[in-house]
Amino acid sequence: MHRTKTPLLLLGLLPLLAACATPDAGTQPDAGSQTPAETAPHGYIAGAQENSEPQTGLLTLDRETGEAQLLSLLTEETVDAGTFGPVSTVHQDGRYTFITTDDGMDVFDTGAWTVAHGDHDHYYSAEPGVVGTLELEDPGAVAGNGSVIAVFSDSEGYASLYLREDLDAGRIVETGRITTSPHRGVAVPFEDFFLVSVAGADGIPDGVEVRNLDDQTVLPKARCPGLSAHAQTRAGVVFSCTDGALLITEDDGAFAAEHIPYPADASAEPADTLNHRPGSNELAGPAGDTGVWHLDVSERVWTFLETPVPVVAASAVGGDTQRVLAVSTDGSLLSLNPESGAVLNQVPLLEHVEDSVPQLRIDTSRAYVSDPNGSTVYEIDYADGLRVARSFDVPSADFLLETGL
Structure with a gap:
């Protein structure tokens, strides 16, 4: 093409x-x-x-x-x-x-x-x-740590490694591989090691193991059934599982895997996405059509936040501003208190959400919500009652990323 x-x-x-x-x-x-x-x-x-x-x-x-x-x-x-x-x-x-x-x-x-x-x-x-095009079959998940970037090949079952310093110099050079088996996987660079998904019998990832630069296993497989997403926090790397989360931490070269289960009485669907403000230890994702899951990684606690309408996107602000933001199916933007579960604010924002996928990005003072149908991006002051600070007309808003962070 x-x-x-x-x-x-x-x-x-x-x-x-x-x-x-x-x-x-x-x-x-x-x-x-x-x-x-x-x-x-x-x-x-x-x-x-x-x-x-x-x-x-x-x-x-x-x-x-x-x-x-x-x-x-x-x-x-x-x-x-x-x-x-x-x-x-x-x-x-x-x-x-x-x-x-x-x-x-x-x-x-x-x-x-x-x-x-x-x-x-x-x-x-x-x-x-x-910069160029990666010579990689069936590229899937991408993860990096500021020094190296790993791109997983789903059909081939390996992650190609690329140094940031090569990309900075305008070069695309594969410097190594982390090998596993074909599946919709991920390899997350962490310190000088890699957290690699492992496929279960049905080909769906059901765990994570730690490999070194020589592609040798240094921490055996830790269980994570239905692994669907990951997030890098200051506390460690978090993977979403159907029964909660898996947290991988490192201390002076020693790795540990910790399971953070959902509450015993949880009935909401698991979160298959985990989103947050970069640098935060709090994560959030939609919980089916009933609300939002919030994970405080520092405290190892999940909290279910019920919403008045189903949500299609959610993310946690974390830090001193205790907020979880969510975009609902009726086009409204919600702000929730992750401790009490209270809906702090709900304001109309988008139309016709059902046939599009709005995206939500958060930084230290603002949130950005895309309206693919309207080719608009809204800048939200989430500390001021979800006030729309600015709006930007763009050629298209199907995908939205915030750069420079």
Whole structure:
């Protein structure tokens, strides 16, 4: 299938902001020059611009055509991000987006990222563009840890490994593989190891084991029937299971697997998605058509939150702002208290949700809700009664990602 890759003109998305303070860093180096190690900002990459604030934006894509657009949340300027052809899935790992089409999986550099450094962060931007296409059969789940990205081949039963430093240099090089058996699996890089799903007798993943860089098992299979999703938190990596969650933790090279069961009296359907604000230890996902499941990973506690109408998307804010946000089938946006279960706010937002799949993204101060039917993205102040702070008209909102985090 022929695909066009539209050139990117992104100068409008890269505001020239003062760099955050670094030793001897009065000015930024010229693009492409090598900064001396003693003066390089933490996480510096040659050719990147360091900025004084996060370079957050929205990447939206059309499911049928693959038309993509980047929108700066700082300037509200937009730029064409290319056309990829019919898109089936979109995955994100920091700076990079992995777009699955009929022809394979394209790697797109969003041109914005954040690097944590102790008690503060560094914010970078560069010109975005297509890095290339992965040479991988039947690519599925994508997971990364900031250093390495693992892309699972469902039909071949292995995960191809790619170093971030290669992608940063514009190269796609497979540096290794983690092998298992064909299934709809995942391999999650964790420290210098990999958490790999294991298929049960019916081919559905029913557990997770830990492998090292030599593809040797260092923690045997931990049970997780019906594994359907994973989330990386500060407490460890969480996998959703039909009977609760599996938490994998690491302490000085020693791994442990802990089962977090649903409450004994639970009657709601299991959560098959787990969503959260990046950096949070709280997760949420729809519980069938009756409500939302909330998981406090730090406390190892599930809580069922009943909703007045079924929900199609849910995510947890966590931290000091105790909120779970959910988009319902009637198009309303809900805010729930995860401790009391109370519905704090319910506001009308979307129409005709039943024939579309709205997406919900959360950061430290705002939430973003897509309206695929209306080709609109709403910016929500969730701490102010779900107030619509801004709305953005986009060519399509079938897929929505927040970039620069």
